[in-house]
Amino acid sequence: MRIPCPLCGPRDRREFYYYGADDYLRRPEEGAPPEAWDAYLHLRDNPAGVTRDLWHHEMGCSAWLVVTRNTVTHEVISVRLASEKEAAK
Amino acid sequence: MRYSGLKVITEGLFGNKGWRPAWRNPEPKAEYDAIIIGGGGHGLSTAYYLARNHGMRNIAVLEKGYLGGGNVGRNTTIVRANYFLPGNSEFYSHSLKLWEGLEAELNYNVMHSQRGLINLFHSDGQRDAFARRGNSMVNQGDDAILLDRDGVRELLPYLDFEQTRFPIYGGLLHPRGGTARHDAVAWGYARGADRRGVDLIQNCEVTGIDIENGRVTGVQTTRGAIRARKVGILVAGRSGQVAAMAGMRLPIESHVLQAFVTEGLKPVIDHVISFGMGHFYISQSDKGGLVFGGDIDFYASYASRGNLPMVEHVMEAGMTLMPMIGRAKVLRSWGGIMDMTPDGSPIIDKTDIDGLFIDCGWNYGGFKAVPASGWCMAHLMATGESHAVARRFRLNRFLTGHLLDEEGTGSQHNLH
Ligand SMILES: Cc1cc2nc3c(=O)[nH]c(=O)nc-3n(C[C@H](O)[C@H](O)[C@H](O)COP(=O)(O)OP(=O)(O)OC[C@H]3O[C@@H](n4cnc5c(N)ncnc54)[C@H](O)[C@@H]3O)c2cc1C
Ligand SMILES: [Zn+2]
Numbered sequence: 001m002r003i004p005c006p007l008c009g010p011r012d013r014r015e016f017y018y019y020g021a022d023d024y025l026r027r028p029e030e031g032a033p034p035e036a037w038d039a040y041l042h043l044r045d046n047p048a049g050v051t052r053d054l055w056h057h058e059m060g061c062s063a064w065l066v067v068t069r070n071t072v073t074h075e076v077i078s079v080r081l082a083s084e085k086e087a088a089k
Numbered sequence: 090m091r092y093s094g095l096k097v098i099t100e101g102l103f104g105n106k107g108w109r110p111a112w113r114n115p116e117p118k119a120e121y122d123a124i125i126i127g128g129g130g131h132g133l134s135t136a137y138y139l140a141r142n143h144g145m146r147n148i149a150v151l152e153k154g155y156l157g158g159g160n161v162g163r164n165t166t167i168v169r170a171n172y173f174l175p176g177n178s179e180f181y182s183h184s185l186k187l188w189e190g191l192e193a194e195l196n197y198n199v200m201h202s203q204r205g206l207i208n209l210f211h212s213d214g215q216r217d218a219f220a221r222r223g224n225s226m227v228n229q230g231d232d233a234i235l236l237d238r239d240g241v242r243e244l245l246p247y248l249d250f251e252q253t254r255f256p257i258y259g260g261l262l263h264p265r266g267g268t269a270r271h272d273a274v275a276w277g278y279a280r281g282a283d284r285r286g287v288d289l290i291q292n293c294e295v296t297g298i299d300i301e302n303g304r305v306t307g308v309q310t311t312r313g314a315i316r317a318r319k320v321g322i323l324v325a326g327r328s329g330q331v332a333a334m335a336g337m338r339l340p341i342e343s344h345v346l347q348a349f350v351t352e353g354l355k356p357v358i359d360h361v362i363s364f365g366m367g368h369f370y371i372s373q374s375d376k377g378g379l380v381f382g383g384d385i386d387f388y389a390s391y392a393s394r395g396n397l398p399m400v401e402h403v404m405e406a407g408m409t410l411m412p413m414i415g416r417a418k419v420l421r422s423w424g425g426i427m428d429m430t431p432d433g434s435p436i437i438d439k440t441d442i443d444g445l446f447i448d449c450g451w452n453y454g455g456f457k458a459v460p461a462s463g464w465c466m467a468h469l470m471a472t473g474e475s476h477a478v479a480r481r482f483r484l485n486r487f488l489t490g491h492l493l494d495e496e497g498t499g500s501q502h503n504l505h
Contacts, residue, residue: 001396014398018388020502021342038488042340042431044502046329048391071343072391 001074006081007061015059021045022052022066025082048072054082092196111276112283117290120316121149123470124308126295126331127324128152130161130271130456131448133278133289134463135321135470140285142464143471148287149317150279151310153294157275160325161456163425165348165382167361167372168457169206169266170231173222176481176493177434178229183478184461185231185265191460197277199269200375206266206361209241209248209410211255215365219261226263234262245362247413255366255409266361268372274459298334304443305335321446321470326391326426328449335442339449340431340487342502344385345424346453347395349403351417353377362410369406371414379417381407385427385453387503395424427453433505434493437465438475438484446470447484452505 001013021044028036045051048071055065064082069075090096090109100107123139125132128150139145152158170185172178187194188201210216216235223233237259242250250257283289290312297309298320307316324331326343354377363370371381383403386396400422408415430436430450435458437448448466451458465479475482481493487500498504 012398013396018503021389034488038340039338041501042487043338044329044340044342045333045338046342046389048327048330048343051389053389071389074390074392074396 001076003055003065003067003076004079005057005060005063005065006079007063008057011057011060015057016065017056017058019054019056022054024054025066050077092198111280112289115288115290117149117151117293117310117312117315118288120307121288122147122317123319123321124148124315124317125150125321125323126308127159127322127327128156128279128289128291129159129323129325130157130275130278130459131325131451131462131466132321132323133275133282134459135323135448135466136287136463137278137282137285138463138467139471140282140287142467145471146286148282149315150282150287150289151293151295151308151315152289152291153311155291156279156289157272160425160427161275161459162272163348163423164271164456165370165372165380166268166271166456167206167266167370168201168269169263169361170229170457171206171208171222171226171233171261171263171266172495173225174493174495177495178225179478180461180465180482181457182229182231183464184458187460187464188269188457189265191274191277195277195281197273197280199273199277201267201269202375203265203267204360204372206263206363207236207241207244207260208263208363208365209260210258210365212258216258223261232264234264236260236262244360247357248411249409252409268361268374270375271456274456278459278463295331295334298331298445300335300442300445303441305445319444319446319470321448321466323448323466325428325449325451325455328428328447332447335440335445337440341428341450342389343391343426344387344429345390345392345395346382346385346427347399347403347422347424348380348382349400349419349422350374350378350380351414352420354379354417357413364406364410367402367406367409369403369410371407371411378420379414385429386424391426393424393426395422427451429502429505431487431500431502431504432492432494433496435462435482436484437462437469437479437482439469439473440484
């Protein structure tokens with residue numbers, strides 16, 4: 001699998017560290033109930049198909065990426081910088 | 090039909106005409122007392138123990154493909170009871186005891202071979218950790234022997250003791266650990282369940298779970314609707330999808346784990362061996378193939394094949410530990426979809442929906458658990474109470490903080 005980093009271009013999977021589903025981008029507010037933290041940290045849709053997850057370009061530019069990809073075919077559909085996605089919201 | 094040595098001989102003498110199918114192939118009924126979703130090791134053993142221990146007869150196992158076609162037929166067959174944490178330790182100890190009586194129990198040769206498992210260590214710190222683990226295994230009533238370097242050399246003379254990058258300091262020997270024939274375990278439980286009246290229904294995919302007023306009433310399948318007051322979900326890597334049919338999100342992410350087998354060789358590796366630096370473990374099957382593997386591929390995936398970086402890593406680790414295997418040809422590699430929990434431990438629990446139970450989160454270690462998981466899940470489904478040895482496998486432990494982090498690496502999906 002290759003991931004096209006927006007800054008570095010297509011790079012081998014070995015250069016990236018997988019962090020997990022993009023649920024991690026939706027951090028609960030301070031004081032949120034434990035259920036919200038459990039959902040944020042642990043509960044997952046875990047789809048067989050298109051998913052969106054976070055990867056760190058550890059051995060490249062060190063950017064955090066939001067990767068939209070297919071968990072069945074391993075096709076990478078789109079990649080953007082996590083910082084951009086946050087700004088776009 | 091009872092299987093025996095005498096039966097094999099007489100059948101051989103009379104042209105093998107007397108063998109019968111090991112189980113029926115029934116049509117689904119409109120209603121059962123209990124439905125088991127998933128005909129893998131855990132689903133089949135649950136059905137078996139529901140019948141055997143709790144006297145239930147009107148049970149169906151619904152399998153979307155064929156029995157034993159999932160992870161139970163894809164794993165590297167290691168059976169061990171070398172867990173450390175209270176909660177895991179008593180459960181796997183119970184499972185190993187069931188394994189030791191399984192062939193007599195099922196009248197089926199599951200080829201359980203207690204050839205001894207050796208976990209190697211490569212530093213003082215690792216030795217201390219394994220010594221502590223060994224003590225906890227002994228306290229649990231199981232067996233563990235701490236070997237020094239010479240002790241390992243005596244048993245495994247072919248390891249590379251000269252290389253200096255990861256010197257072998259010793260190993261923890263678990264003499265009762267070993268392997269079993271994976272398919273045979275599924276077939277043995279399937280046959281045993283069928284003989285007790287359980288309907289094993291193949292090519293029957295569950296597509297929906299019917300719930301009325303917070304209570305499960307049955308399932309929708311590709312072979313029609315089937316009613317039941319009790320439904321158990323035991324679908325391993327597919328747990329997320331099936332739980333979603335009941336509106337649940339699980340603390341599970343599915344990852345691929347690969348394994349490899351070489352051409353058949355003369356007996357050369359007598360034990361199960363694991364390398365403590367870089368993930369690698371190996372044993373030799375009764376057919377002679379070297380069966381080995383390593384870590385998961387480390388990203389969410391439902392592709393039943395693996396990625397190349399992990400292939401490379403496993404081969405490198407194997408060559409570092411035992412260069413002699415470098416000339417064996419790898420015949421096949423494959424992958425299975427693992428139901429990974431954040432803390433690496435399983436779940437056997439009720440859900441918030443009355444009558445709906447779930448057994449999942451086996452990570453890469455659920456084969457050894459097949460007997461005890463079925464035993465405990467059957468107990469839970471029949472009595473409504475968790476079995477004593479599975480009482481910490483709670484669905485909500487991530488919410489309450491009662492984690493079972495056997496590796497001590499933290500509670501996050503990408504760590505185990
Ligand atoms: C490469 C590899 C090596 C491993 N090595 C070991 C090892 O050495 N030791 C060890 O203890 N464990 C090992 N494991 C883990 C072990 O194999 C699994 O944890 C265990 O088999 C999972 O439970 P199961 O047998 O019930 O799963 P499966 O056999 O996967 O059973 C689940 C079943 O559910 C069915 N299903 C799914 N969705 C539906 C639906 N909607 N309707 C109906 N049926 C459905 C599937 O078709 C499948 O047959 C390994 C796994 C792999 C992949
Ligand atoms: Zn980059």
